[in-house]
Amino acid sequence: MTKKKNRISSPPDRPLRIAIAASEAAPFAKTGGLGDVAGALPKALSELGCEVKVFIPKYAQIDDSKYQLHYSAEIGEMPIRVAGIVRTVHIQQAKIPGSEVDIYFVDCPHFYYRKHIYTSDRDEDERYILFCKAVIESLQRLRWAPDVVHCNDWQTGLLPLYLKDNYNWDRMFDGTACVMTIHNMAYQGRFPRSTVQKAELRENQFHPGGPIEFHGSVSFMKIGITYSEMISSVSPTYSREILTPEYGHAMEEVLLPRREDLVGILNGADYEHWNPDKDPMVPYHYTAETLDEKQKNKEHLINQTSLPFMPGKPLIGMVSRLVAQKGLEYMKAVAAELMLLDAQWIILGSGEDQYEELFQRIAAAVPQKMWAYIGFNNELAHLIEAGADMFLMPSAYEPCGLNQIYSLKYGTVPIVRKTGGLADTVWDWHELQAAGMETGTGFTFLEPSGYSLFTTVRRAIDVFDRKDEWRKIQLNGMRMDYSWEKSALSYIDLYKTAVLKKRGSI
Ligand code: ADP
Ligand code: GLC
Numbered sequence: 148m149t150k151k152k153n154r155i156s157s158p159p160d161r162p163l164r165i166a167i168a169a170s171e172a173a174p175f176a177k178t179g180g181l182g183d184v185a186g187a188l189p190k191a192l193s194e195l196g197c198e199v200k201v202f203i204p205k206y207a208q209i210d211d212s213k214y215q216l217h218y219s220a221e222i223g224e225m226p227i228r229v230a231g232i233v234r235t236v237h238i239q240q241a242k243i244p245g246s247e248v249d250i251y252f253v254d255c256p257h258f259y260y261r262k263h264i265y266t267s268d269r270d271e272d273e274r275y276i277l278f279c280k281a282v283i284e285s286l287q288r289l290r291w292a293p294d295v296v297h298c299n300d301w302q303t304g305l306l307p308l309y310l311k312d313n314y315n316w317d318r319m320f321d322g323t324a325c326v327m328t329i330h331n332m333a334y335q336g337r338f339p340r341s342t343v344q345k346a347e348l349r350e351n352q353f354h355p356g357g358p359i360e361f362h363g364s365v366s367f368m369k370i371g372i373t374y375s376e377m378i379s380s381v382s383p384t385y386s387r388e389i390l391t392p393e394y395g396h397a398m399e400e401v402l403l404p405r406r407e408d409l410v411g412i413l414n415g416a417d418y419e420h421w422n423p424d425k426d427p428m429v430p431y432h433y434t435a436e437t438l439d440e441k442q443k444n445k446e447h448l449i450n451q452t453s454l455p456f457m458p459g460k461p462l463i464g465m466v467s468r469l470v471a472q473k474g475l476e477y478m479k480a481v482a483a484e485l486m487l488l489d490a491q492w493i494i495l496g497s498g499e500d501q502y503e504e505l506f507q508r509i510a511a512a513v514p515q516k517m518w519a520y521i522g523f524n525n526e527l528a529h530l531i532e533a534g535a536d537m538f539l540m541p542s543a544y545e546p547c548g549l550n551q552i553y554s555l556k557y558g559t560v561p562i563v564r565k566t567g568g569l570a571d572t573v574w575d576w577h578e579l580q581a582a583g584m585e586t587g588t589g590f591t592f593l594e595p596s597g598y599s600l601f602t603t604v605r606r607a608i609d610v611f612d613r614k615d616e617w618r619k620i621q622l623n624g625m626r627m628d629y630s631w632e633k634s635a636l637s638y639i640d641l642y643k644t645a646v647l648k649k650r651g652s653i
Contacts, residue, residue: 301336304371386411448534480597
């Protein structure tokens with residue numbers, strides 16, 4: 148009996164077809180970890196036998212010739228209406244480097260040829276309304292019906308609604324389920340009521356408690372959650388945190404009734420790109436067996452800066468968007484004390500003026516101790532991973548975090564606040580030692596304060612002097628395996644569950 152039921156309700160035997168929509172994907176366009184995920188997960192899924200197509204906007208920042216983008220004649224010219232105006236949209240396409248995965252770029256210069264990938268322009272809503280419509284219309288023209296449309300963050304939140312409403316006349320999508328992945332709950336895509344018309348949503352659904360209204364605004368994140376069969380976030384701990392008012396930013400109201408449909412899947416690391424053994428951006432390759440080579444990278448890195456090379460002193464690296472999420476308030480509170488510690492600092496980041504200025508000020512005041520590069524620099528990010536001794540991520544909240552995962556691989560000991568994905572990936576050396584184990588991989592603190600941050604950095608600096616102990620921590624971290632395969636298998640389970648839900652089988 149049970150067997151028969153399983154057979155009838157199980158997803159298709161042919162490869163799963165997954166359309167992944169995201170607002171950025173490495174190496175084409177990246178501002179943070181979402182780009183890393185949207186560039187790497189599709190490759191891992193394809194290696195596991197899925198058919199995958201990825202969609203992102205064609206931003207001005209994307210280098211057409213480097214990645215051999217070409218016009219998709221199969222899709223052709225698409226007239227798409229947003230806010231009552233019909234725009235002409237073309238699709239460029241390419242392969243994700245190192246794979247056979249097709250990636251499609253929604254090309255509409257009016258919306259995407261701007262100074263930055265994300266803007267606070269008045270038509271930010273329109274930019275992603277167009278994107279969502281263009282993804283669906285591309286699938287129609289390709290005559291490719293996905294089993295799952297995998298949406299990522301608010302920019303793709305309209306897709307599940309459009310598939311179930313505006314485009315549900317197209318029977319091609321009858322079997323298509325949606326998964327919404329939350330990479331950052333603080334960004335909810337909230338817009339004024341006028342967005343209802345711009346996006347051609349239903350006026351009668353805009354009321355408190357209705358599917359498109361969220362505290363007086365339209366929220367694309369809420370829409371994505373509401374209309375998706377399954378929801379995920381990027382670490383088990385964050386998937387629990389967002390059910391609380393502290394981390395949910397009010398969206399816990401929407402998520403709590405759906406908690407059965409919410410799973411946490413840790414991001415993986417793309418070890419093709421982030422691996423000290425073969426990283427082309429790192430001059431001296433090393434493994435756990437040849438870890439002494441790391442010191443040469445430290446010297447190379449320091450020589451790129453104005454810091455003096457002091458081999459015996461720990462070098463602490465940070466690579467980060469400079470926003471409050473990253474725990475910079477705690478750093479600000481104890482910046483003077485941190486600079487008294489016997490360590491050097493290299494900071495790479497860009498973001499809010501106040502934090503950019505903070506690091507520039509410190510670097511100017513203590514040039515022997517801190518060097519700061521304000522901007523986005525992928526090569527330097529890799530060099531810091533390879534050359535620093537420690538990596539600091541004191542985040543106020545962190546849905547997953549990728550840099551601590553990269554740091555582990557590079558033998559660069561992470562110092563992190565125990566929240567979200569940081570809590571799921573870094574084990575405190577002293578905490579485990581107290582329990583009789585020498586399996587720690589870094590240093591962690593829970594209390595969100597400058598004081599806790601300071602004492603934890605000091606703990607790490609103390610251990611740094613005990614070379615054998617330090618080496619053990621490095622090796623423990625380097626042995627951790629966060630490759631994408633495991634996470635991709637969890638996504639496949641999630642997709643299958645979404646398909647079954649869509650068919651009403653569960
Ligand atoms: P988030 O997505 O919140 O920014 P993650 O840790 O998940 O945090 O991912 C950040 C990614 O962006 C990493 O790959 C990191 O190396 C990269 N990154 C962040 N800031 C910079 C920068 N200024 N220059 C180069 N890479 C950066
Ligand atoms: C978000 C989060 C970060 C996560 C990334 C990729 O930007 O801030 O923690 O790693 O998305 O999922």
